[in-house]
Amino acid sequence: MAEDNFTLATFYTSWQAYQEQIKGALAPLTAEQLALRAAPGLRSVGENAIHIIGCRAYWFTEFLGEASGEEMAVYRRWNGAAVSGSPVTLAPTATELAQGLDDTWQFMAGRLARWSPDDMRQTFPDDWDGKPIELSRAWVVWHVLEHDLSHGGEISYALGMHGLAGVDI
Amino acid sequence: MADAQSSWADQTLAIMAEGWSAYQDQLITALEPLGEEQLELRVTPGLRSIREIATHVVSVRASWFHTALGVGDEAFGAIRDWQRPGSPPRTAAELVAGLRETWRVMTEAMAGWSGADLAAKVEGVRHGEPFSLVRGWVVWHVIEHDLHHGGEISYALGMYDLPGVDI
Numbered sequence: 294m295a296e297d298n299f300t301l302a303t304f305y306t307s308w309q310a311y312q313e314q315i316k317g318a319l320a321p322l323t324a325e326q327l328a329l330r331a332a333p334g335l336r337s338v339g340e341n342a343i344h345i346i347g348c349r350a351y352w353f354t355e356f357l358g359e360a361s362g363e364e365m366a367v368y369r370r371w372n373g374a375a376v377s378g379s380p381v382t383l384a385p386t387a388t389e390l391a392q393g394l395d396d397t398w399q400f401m402a403g404r405l406a407r408w409s410p411d412d413m414r415q416t417f418p419d420d421w422d423g424k425p426i427e428l429s430r431a432w433v434v435w436h437v438l439e440h441d442l443s444h445g446g447e448i449s450y451a452l453g454m455h456g457l458a459g460v461d462i
Numbered sequence: 463m464a465d466a467q468s469s470w471a472d473q474t475l476a477i478m479a480e481g482w483s484a485y486q487d488q489l490i491t492a493l494e495p496l497g498e499e500q501l502e503l504r505v506t507p508g509l510r511s512i513r514e515i516a517t518h519v520v521s522v523r524a525s526w527f528h529t530a531l532g533v534g535d536e537a538f539g540a541i542r543d544w545q546r547p548g549s550p551p552r553t554a555a556e557l558v559a560g561l562r563e564t565w566r567v568m569t570e571a572m573a574g575w576s577g578a579d580l581a582a583k584v585e586g587v588r589h590g591e592p593f594s595l596v597r598g599w600v601v602w603h604v605i606e607h608d609l610h611h612g613g614e615i616s617y618a619l620g621m622y623d624l625p626g627v628d629i
Contacts, residue, residue: 299581300474303598304605311606331505331621410473435481439609440629443485446613454505462603462610 305405308438309398314460315342315445316394318452322387329455339390340381341448346393347372348440352433353401356417364396405434471576475601479572482605483565488627489516489612490561492619496554503622512618514545517552519611520560521545523568526604529588531597533571538564572601 319327319342327339336344350368354361371393374381385393408430416427449459470476493516501513510518524541527533541560543549552560580598587593616626 298474299577300472300598303580303596304474304478304602307599307602307606311610331617334623335617335620413477431477432481435478436629439481439485442606442609443613443616443627443629446610447617449610450505450509450614450617453509456508460610462607 301405304438305402308441309402311442311445311460311462312394312398314462315345315441315448316391318449318457318459319387319390322457324384324386326455326457327384327387327390329451329457331451331454335451336375336381336447338448338451339384340375341444341451342390342394343371343381343383343385344375345441345444346390346397347375349397349401349437352437353397353404356419356428357404357430357433358417359400359404361400365400368393368397401437470573472580475572475575475580475598478605479569482608483569485609485612485627485629486561486565488629489519489608489615490558492615492624492626493554493561494558496624498553500622500624501551501554501557503618503624505618505621510614512615513551513557515611515615515618516557516561517545519608520552520557520564522607523564523604525588526600527564527568527571530586530593530595530600531571531584532586534567538567568604 319338322338327342328337330337330340346368347370350361350365351372353359354365355369371383371385374383413431413434414429416429417433419426419428445460452459468476470479493512496512501516502511504511504514521542521544524534524538524544528539528542541564544552544560575597580596580601582597583594584597584600585592585594612627619626
């Protein structure tokens with residue numbers, strides 16, 4: 294779909310470029326730096342990256358039901374850990390986080406390339422504050438995009454707070 | 463938005479704008495109740511305060527859409543100067559009004575742009591430098607700029623136990 298839709302192709306390409314900036318910011322970080330956070334109740338740099346990767350896996354495989362292997366199941370579990378409200382015990386390295394971003398991007402990109410406009414309009418049941426709602430595939434794509442960028446901003450701000458290079462946009 | 467969306471020339475942009483609008487609503491909800499001291503909060507002395515980030519978001523919208531894309535009148539274009547050194551600090555009410563006004567002008571323009579318009583190159587001078595960019599990329603960049611800095615605002619608010627954007 295993206296190939297014959299200029300707007301979509303531009304957004305996907307630029308979204309990937311943003312991801313590459315996040316990867317660039319994460320790549321040189323040590324375990325101690327990945328554990329940096331602004332305050333005890335907020336996610337660390339590494340936890341935010343886990344959350345981004347896990348969120349992608351959740352929405353595309355569990356919510357939209359896209360068939361996936363063990364690789365995505367691992368990242369889905371990352372999402373469970375990131376949103377559980379309990380302390381996150383996972384501690385992937387910067388290399389593993391970069392791999393997670395690449396793996397989930399490849400998974401998403403494969404679907405985004407083949408989904409037709411009708412596919413994008415197809416809805417899936419969910420609930421919001423106990424009320425049943427229908428979410429379109431297009432909304433899910435938007436939501437994963439906004440989630441990436443908003444939490445990317447959090448990563449960047451946390452890095453800046455500790456004198457480390459973040460994303461410069 | 464669902465009704466408005468059908469009248470947009472580019473349906474992909476309409477979908478993105480719907481989500482973008484919802485994100486802006488959350489940002490407004492987070493900023494609206496803040497007092498002067500809260501707007502001055504920042505995570506560390508070398509980084510922007512909440513007020514400065516929000517001002518930057520509003521200002522950059524006007525800068526890209528007016529200076530680069532030729533959208534809006536001079537009053538809209540003047541909003542780009544909000545972040546200039548020496549400009550008065552904006553209250554929460556002014557920041558919210560700035561978000562709403564820039565959104566109104568941007569969406570009026572975006573709704574009329576076709577796929578061909580978004581693929582067209584725009585050229586000019588911004589910050590004294592010549593540029594040649596695709597209109598659709600500029601729109602993307604303002605989206606990513608809003609969301610990225612919205613995340614910063616949310617993180618700074620969270621550091622001080624204030625509600626941010628929940629996505």
